[in-house]
Amino acid sequence: MNNFQKGMFDKIQQKANINPEDVFKIADSVKHANFSDEKTVRRLVRQLAKLANKPISKDKEDKIVESIVSNKIPSDPDSLKNMFKE
Numbered sequence: 877m878n879n880f881q882k883g884m885f886d887k888i889q890q891k892a893n894i895n896p897e898d899v900f901k902i903a904d905s906v907k908h909a910n911f912s913d914e915k916t917v918r919r920l921v922r923q924l925a926k927l928a929n930k931p932i933s934k935d936k937e938d939k940i941v942e943s944i945v946s947n948k949i950p951s952d953p954d955s956l957k958n959m960f961k962e
Contacts (some may be wrong), residue, residue, distance in 0.1 A: 912947075914945050917941050921937055925937075
């Protein structure tokens with residue numbers, strides 16, 4: 877891991893209290909995931925919410941899952957950030 881990556885993961889760990897190893901485990905588990913499958917996407921959304929220790933409402937989960945499954949994820953960072961806000 878280069879210095880940039882280490883710094884990025886250190887910042888994530890400080891701000892969100894997320895262990896970088898857990899991020900790598902989830903990333904590895906979805907390498908070949910089918911993101912058009914609702915069950916797969918829903919499981920991933922729940923895993924990430926649990927990892928971040930951020931409860932997610934059923935409505936918000938449904939919106940995120942629908943956006944991912946239908947490939948309608950915003951491409952700009954501000955819209956993406958707003959999508960995940962509650």
